[in-house]
Amino acid sequence: MLLVFLCIAILAGLLIYGLLTYNDHKNVRQRYFAELKMAENRLAAARKDFELLDKPLQGLISKQFGNRMAENVKTETISTGMPSELLLVSWGEPAQVSYATDEMNKEVWYYDPFTTPEKETAYRTEITIEQNRVSTWKDRN
């Protein structure tokens, strides 16, 4: 008889514990879904703002330089002869720029910096710009 009471007491205890903690867990779940909704709203707003500028810019590039160039800019693909302004749109600002001393119109744009084992800053991609257009590029292995 005592054993039966003990079991009933344990089960009742578990039930009460479950009911008491249920609200806490429910709150945690609600917080999670609220956070997800907020992140989703932020993403939608950022996408809307970005597209407001991206669409006319792509249209401008497409009209003047053709659909292929516009597609390259969008997919972050560079090509020889690409104007440096379009390279900026595609890859963003370079981490470092160096200017050739002998040729005024020659520049080297460095992208994707990393630290070498010797604790020096190096760059994975170097793009040479001649007369405001992409001339060559080099990837570091």
Next chain:
Amino acid sequence: MSNSNYYEILGLPKHTTDAEIKKAYRKLSLKFHPDKNPGDTYFEDWSKKINEAFAILGNPASRAAYDQQFETHSFKDQFYPRPGQYASAATATETAEEKAPPPKPQPSAAEQLVLRQVKDMVPDYLRLKGEYLLAKKEFELVKKKQAPAIFTKQQLLIGSGIALLAVAGLIYASIAATTRAPKVIMEPLPTPEWKKKA
């Protein structure tokens, strides 16, 4: 006559009509008019170049003279490499100058204008692109976290274990009550005397 490539300034091919030249001139004049951007030398320079190009190409006589000069390759170093142009020049005279690689293309006025517009848009574009990519990353991170369960796994495990033990205990108790309890033979009590008398 200047050594400029007037066709390129107006953004037109060489074999274009007079109407197209006028149309391109009007369009570019409006775009590059210095009054639209007072004090900006860039617009002033291009406006001068456009007017100069139209002064030559807009007049049939001066255009014919210009075209003749064009045909003699006197401006070739300022043009985009056109199909056959450099090949014919190389076969005509084998001079060191003509063996040199073709020069880099110079952007036309229309192209310059577009590039300038693009350059003006770049800072805002990069900022918005960065914000969009950051928001996308944040959303993916939040989405990656699984929604928390109502009960944790540990709680469910402990609860099930205790419930199982309780059920096992109840079963054991009921079996023990029927099998292990000492058998009691219930004999009828003797009838009391007062009942017998009655």
